[in-house]
Amino acid sequence: MRSISLKFASAFALLAALTFVAVGAAMAQDGGKWNGGAYAGFGQVNWDKGTVAAPGSPSSGSSYNTQIEANIIYSGKQGPMDYLFRMRARGTQGNTEVKDFTEGTFNDGQLQTVRVRVGWNVSDAFRIEIGRLPSIGGVGYADLQFVRAPASFRHFNDNYAMWDSGAINLSFKVGGIKAGLAISADCQVACLAGQTLPASSTTIDAGTSTITVVKSTLASKNQSTMLPYVQADLGAVKVGFRYAASQGKAVGSYKEDDIDIATGGVTAVDSFTVDETVKSTGMVLEAAYTTPGFGVAFEYTGTTYKPFPSDVGAKDFKNTQIALSATFAGGGLVQYSTSKDDDGLPAASTAGVDKTVMSAAYLMDVGSGGQVGPEVVLASEKAQVTGAKEAKGTLIRLLLRTSF
Numbered sequence: 438m439r440s441i442s443l444k445f446a447s448a449f450a451l452l453a454a455l456t457f458v459a460v461g462a463a464m465a466q467d468g469g470k471w472n473g474g475a476y477a478g479f480g481q482v483n484w485d486k487g488t489v490a491a492p493g494s495p496s497s498g499s500s501y502n503t504q505i506e507a508n509i510i511y512s513g514k515q516g517p518m519d520y521l522f523r524m525r526a527r528g529t530q531g532n533t534e535v536k537d538f539t540e541g542t543f544n545d546g547q548l549q550t551v552r553v554r555v556g557w558n559v560s561d562a563f564r565i566e567i568g569r570l571p572s573i574g575g576v577g578y579a580d581l582q583f584v585r586a587p588a589s590f591r592h593f594n595d596n597y598a599m600w601d602s603g604a605i606n607l608s609f610k611v612g613g614i615k616a617g618l619a620i621s622a623d624c625q626v627a628c629l630a631g632q633t634l635p636a637s638s639t640t641i642d643a644g645t646s647t648i649t650v651v652k653s654t655l656a657s658k659n660q661s662t663m664l665p666y667v668q669a670d671l672g673a674v675k676v677g678f679r680y681a682a683s684q685g686k687a688v689g690s691y692k693e694d695d696i697d698i699a700t701g702g703v704t705a706v707d708s709f710t711v712d713e714t715v716k717s718t719g720m721v722l723e724a725a726y727t728t729p730g731f732g733v734a735f736e737y738t739g740t741t742y743k744p745f746p747s748d749v750g751a752k753d754f755k756n757t758q759i760a761l762s763a764t765f766a767g768g769g770l771v772q773y774s775t776s777k778d779d780d781g782l783p784a785a786s787t788a789g790v791d792k793t794v795m796s797a798a799y800l801m802d803v804g805s806g807g808q809v810g811p812e813v814v815l816a817s818e819k820a821q822v823t824g825a826k827e828a829k830g831t832l833i834r835l836l837l838r839t840s841f
Contacts, residue, residue, distance in 0.1 A: 469513025473841060478504040478584040478812065480834020482531065487818075487826035502531035502587050502834065505542060517558045523571060525550040529587045540588075550601060566606045572598040573606055573619050575668045576677060578725035578734040579760040581770055583798050583812065583836050590814040590832045592774040592794050594760035596738045597625055597681040597719040599664060613670040618663070625662040626717040626740060628685035629655065634711070635691070646698045655689035655711065674726050681719040687711050717742045730766040735759075755779045768800040768810060791819040800836060808838040 485497040506527035513520060526548050528541025541549050554568035580595035599606065599619050608617030634653040641648050666679035693706040718741050725734040738758040760774040778790040793816070800810035814832040 469511055471509070471511055471841070473508040473510050474806070474839055475507040476505070476584045476836070476838045478502075478586075478834045478836045480812075480832060482587065482590070482830060482832045484589070484830040485826070485828065487820055487828040500531040502529065502832065503543075504529045504584055504587060504834075506585055519556045519558070521552070521554045521571065523550070523552040524548055525552075527585060529585075531587070552601065562609055562611055564606075564608050564610070566608075568603070570599045570602055570604050570606060570619070572600055573608075573617065573664070573666060573679070575615065575670070575675075576679070576721075576723070578675060578677070578723045579736040579762045579772070579774075581734070581762050581764060581772065583770065583800055583808075583810075583838060586796075586814055586832065589830055590794060590796075590816050592760055592772055592796070593738070593758040593776040593792075594736050594762075594774055596736075596740075596758065597664065597679060597721055599625060599662075602662070604662075613672075615668045615670075616666070618665050621662045621664070622660060623662060624657065624660045624683040624685050624717070625664065626681045626683040626719040627742065628657040628660055628683060628715050628717065629687060634689060641698075642695075648696045648698060649693065649706070650696060651691075651693045653689065653691045655687065657685040657687055657715070660685040673728060674724070676724045677721070678723075679721045681721075682716070683718070684714055684716045687713055687715045715743060727764075732764040734762045736761075768802070768808065770796075770798045770800075772796045793817050798836065800838065806840045808836075810836055812836050 480502055481499060482502050483499040487496075504527075506525065508523060508525045510521065510523045512522070526542045528543040528549070530543040552569050552571045554566055554570055556564060556566035558564050576598040577595040580592070582592065585591070599621060602619075602621045602623045602625055604619050604621035604623075606617060606619040608615055610616075634655045635651055637653055638651045639648065660683070662681055662683045664679055664681045666677070668677045669675065689711040690709070691711070692708045695704040695706055696702070697704075720739045721736065723734070723736040726732065736759070738756075738760075740756040740758075742754040744753065756776065756778050758774065758776045760772070762770065762772045764770050772795070774794050776790075776792045794814065795816075796812060796814040798810060798812035800808040803809050812832075812834055816830040816832075818828040820827050
């Protein structure tokens with residue numbers, strides 16, 4: 438059955454691609470244009486979690502890793518209207534946690550992203566666009582990855598810009614200054630991240646005759662995000678600000694019972710229902726300075742989740758991320774980023790998860806839009822348990838890129 442499903446998925450993806458090409462070819466007669474490319478990386482990852490892991494989840498090891506991505510983009514303009522279609526397939530094989538882990542294309546043969554955006558230039562200053570947005574535009578100054586890295590080695594940047602979000606984007610532009618508001622029926626920050634109920638489970642308590650049964654359900658409904666933003670292009674200098682405010686309705690229940698094996702008697706340990714509004718906010722500040730031979734970019738992200746469920750008495754959960762990048766003439770790229778959590782609980786808890794990612798890459802041109810070069814990425818996470826070592830990971834790989 439799985440084989441049949443995979444074949445069907447692959448056939449569907451191929452049919453979609455052929456249809457996309459056929460429609461694009463017809464539209465090209467009206468002045469549209471194609472662009473895109475294919476990117477790949479192959480190397481080795483090494484990791485050490487710094488702790489003694491459970492069986493089946495090694496605390497250290499190494500694995501080969503292959504990362505792939507391909508994009509086909511078609512865009513054009515018809516009078517005051519314009520449009521953009523994008524199809525993307527990407528995936529990874531080989532991961533820092535499980536050697537045979539796969540995601541994306543390697544896993545199911547399907548397209549990962551289809552984006553469609555239609556815009557209306559109401560006037561020279563006012564614009565409306567609707568669709569599955571490829572961002573609000575003019576963002577990601579520090580997001581300069583040559584080829585997407587596997588999960589544990591990705592930089593903390595390019596946040597809250599309506600990526601792949603069904604939204605309407607209203608913008609006003611005067612000279613190099615643009616201000617706007619994007620509205621989405623999706624939690625672009627997060628409605629439930631880091632605040633989920635314990636998973637359902639059944640266990641037999643050691644040394645007793647009791648079975649503990651935990652049942653929980655949780656879903657987020659009526660999601661929405663409001664994202665006002667300002668961007669300024671001042672020649673060599675670019676700056677941006679955006680503020681995402683998300684909310685959703687959390688609906689679910691939690692019940693934990695102790696069942697006596699001999700009598701069947703049930704003792705309710707904990708039980709409650711969830712029906713409340715959950716909120717989160719994210720603020721991004723970014724800036725870039727670019728010259729023909731050198732460029733630097735900075736991005737700061739601050740995220741706050743309100744306590745959930747609201748009766749737990751915890752403070753707000755907060756996350757802070759900083760990303761820096763530098764580019765050099767000839768194909769050099771250096772990046773540094775950090776992410777730090779504060780879950781609002783006492784210091785004895787796991788508050789303050791602190792992660793860092795550093796990378797350096799160099800790609801040389803080999804003609805006709807092709808680039809080749811090496812990349813080294815170092816990732817680390819400070820120990821949160823007394824006596825544990827700092828978790829570390831290393832990725833060394835060869836990158837290949839081509840575009841049209």
